[in-house]
Amino acid sequence: MTRIFDLVVIGSGAAGSAVARRCRAAGWTVAVVDKHPLGGTCALRGCDPKKVLVGAAAALDAAQALDGKGISPNGLAINWPDLMRFKRTFTDPVPQQRKDSLHHAGIETFQDVARFIGPTQLSVGDAALEATRAIAVAAGAKPAPLDLEGREHLLTSDDFLELPSLPSTIAFVGGGYIAFEFAHIAARAGARVTIIHRGERPLEQFDADLVEHLVDRTRTAGIDLRLRAEVCAITAVGRGYRVQFDGAGGGDIDADCVVHAAGRVPDLDDLQLDVGQVERSRDGVRVNRFLQSVSNPNVYAAGDCAATGGPRLTPVAGYEGRVIGANILEGTNTAIDYAAIPSVVFTIPPLARVGLGEGEARKAGLRFTTRYEDTSTWYSSRRVAERASAFKLLIEEDSHRLLGAHLLGPHADETINVFSLAIRLGVTADRLKQMLWAYPTHASDITSMV
Numbered sequence: 226m227t228r229i230f231d232l233v234v235i236g237s238g239a240a241g242s243a244v245a246r247r248c249r250a251a252g253w254t255v256a257v258v259d260k261h262p263l264g265g266t267c268a269l270r271g272c273d274p275k276k277v278l279v280g281a282a283a284a285l286d287a288a289q290a291l292d293g294k295g296i297s298p299n300g301l302a303i304n305w306p307d308l309m310r311f312k313r314t315f316t317d318p319v320p321q322q323r324k325d326s327l328h329h330a331g332i333e334t335f336q337d338v339a340r341f342i343g344p345t346q347l348s349v350g351d352a353a354l355e356a357t358r359a360i361a362v363a364a365g366a367k368p369a370p371l372d373l374e375g376r377e378h379l380l381t382s383d384d385f386l387e388l389p390s391l392p393s394t395i396a397f398v399g400g401g402y403i404a405f406e407f408a409h410i411a412a413r414a415g416a417r418v419t420i421i422h423r424g425e426r427p428l429e430q431f432d433a434d435l436v437e438h439l440v441d442r443t444r445t446a447g448i449d450l451r452l453r454a455e456v457c458a459i460t461a462v463g464r465g466y467r468v469q470f471d472g473a474g475g476g477d478i479d480a481d482c483v484v485h486a487a488g489r490v491p492d493l494d495d496l497q498l499d500v501g502q503v504e505r506s507r508d509g510v511r512v513n514r515f516l517q518s519v520s521n522p523n524v525y526a527a528g529d530c531a532a533t534g535g536p537r538l539t540p541v542a543g544y545e546g547r548v549i550g551a552n553i554l555e556g557t558n559t560a561i562d563y564a565a566i567p568s569v570v571f572t573i574p575p576l577a578r579v580g581l582g583e584g585e586a587r588k589a590g591l592r593f594t595t596r597y598e599d600t601s602t603w604y605s606s607r608r609v610a611e612r613a614s615a616f617k618l619l620i621e622e623d624s625h626r627l628l629g630a631h632l633l634g635p636h637a638d639e640t641i642n643v644f645s646l647a648i649r650l651g652v653t654a655d656r657l658k659q660m661l662w663a664y665p666t667h668a669s670d671i672t673s674m675v
């Protein structure tokens with residue numbers, strides 16, 4: 226029997242939930258389908274559980290940094306099983322809470338793989354669903370398939386966040402934000418950690434000078450960072466693994482576990498998009514600037530699975546979901562705007578950016594001055610004995626508008642939001658300098674930065 230809904234949403238993460246709720250609030254009948262327990266990546270396998278682990282690692286690091294400055298951290302350690310239990314108090318309730326909340330809103334849920342069986346129809350397990358007004362594809366992302374001998378030995382980021390005990394040695398394949406964040410957690414928790422990255426520099430989306438400071442800090446935290454090193458094979462050796470790599474002198478390292486941190490791709494392969502006449506590229510469902518499929522006007526896509534060119538972050542997924550909702554309900558006229566979206570690497574300390582990088586600003590032909598300074602001797606860093614601390618601001622020459630802000634150091638993850646607000650609202654550096662901030666806070670450093 227075919228079940229009929231106004232809207233069928235594939236995915237219960239930030240993007241899917243946003244569009245489902247918006248259309249349901251307008252009185253539409255809505256179904257949400259997810260092949261995993263409801264909740265999506267961020268709440269179950271991404272941002273939220275990760276930040277719980279970062280919190281413990283940062284607490285330990287903060288105590289160690291103040292060794293001899295009023296704290297005796299001897300014997301202080303992370304108890305991994307306890308920490309995982311604490312983490313599960315956040316993740317375990319999510320699927321039921323999400324289900325209850327969607328049902329409470331009048332949205333029906335299905336837990337199975339969705340596949341297109343026509344331009345407006347999907348199969349979900351034994352059921353067939355027909356969407357009379359729209360289908361929203363919000364299927365998220367998965368680890369990129371790697372053409373690598375021994376890839377079956379790799380753990381995913383999902384697996385890392387579920388490790389019942391902490392392995393003594395861990396190797397991360399790839400040098401993006403997931404590798405850095407997890408490596409910083411694992412090193413503070415007592416593991417010997419290696420990151421193997423094939424590029425010249427890791428964290429390529431972030432400011433190169435600030436990344437250099439973070440690389441130093443990463444190494445002094447005991448993390449072995451191999452650059453220009455490409456993993457070519459992983460073999461099982463005894464109870465662990467040998468990771469062979471080319472470049473950077475070549476060689477191999479042994480580890481108890483090897484984690485895939487070499488990028489994520491849209492999770493679209495199950496969907497039979499061709500049957501639904503939905504075109505895709507390597508970057509995801511091909512959409513116009515209103516997030517509508519370029520080949521099937523009944524279909525919209527948002528979040529990590531859509532080829533929008535936007536950053537793959539939770540707030541962006543939610544925003545795109547809301548834009549789809551507006552376009553479906555009110556006619557396709559709300560275009561997406563990616564200005565001033567902050568992005569953070571939750572290392573210890575965190576690295577953050579918003580707006581343009583120096584290269585991007587130059588490419589756009591903008592005339593700007595760069596303010597770049599190592600702030601490790603500033604009060605807010607010295608007070609907590611943090612040596613990796615710096616900022617870079619790009620300020621447009623004539624208008625004095627802020628074009629970009631890049632921060633590394635304590636509270637960079639919070640302070641970047643102030644710059645995001647300033648850039649989005651077109652606040653000039655002069656106006657920002659006139660602000661009175663609560664003191665002593667990291668935001669109060671903004672006066673000196675601008």
Ligand SMILES: Cc1cc2nc3c(=O)[nH]c(=O)nc-3n(C[C@H](O)[C@H](O)[C@H](O)COP(=O)(O)OP(=O)(O)OC[C@H]3O[C@@H](n4cnc5c(N)ncnc54)[C@H](O)[C@@H]3O)c2cc1C
Nearest residue numbers: 236238239240259260265266271339364365528529538539
């Ligand atoms: C380890 C990690 C850490 C991260 N940390 C951060 C962070 O700190 N801050 C941040 O902003 N972002 C972070 N992200 C990114 C963020 O999690 C994603 O950008 C966001 O969750 C994307 O939301 P979404 O709604 O597009 O997809 P998802 O939340 O991934 O939801 C997609 C859902 O679709 C379902 N699905 C897929 N295919 C099908 C199918 N055929 N049938 C049925 N269901 C299907 C999946 O099961 C999934 O639940 C992190 C990601 C990871 C992996």
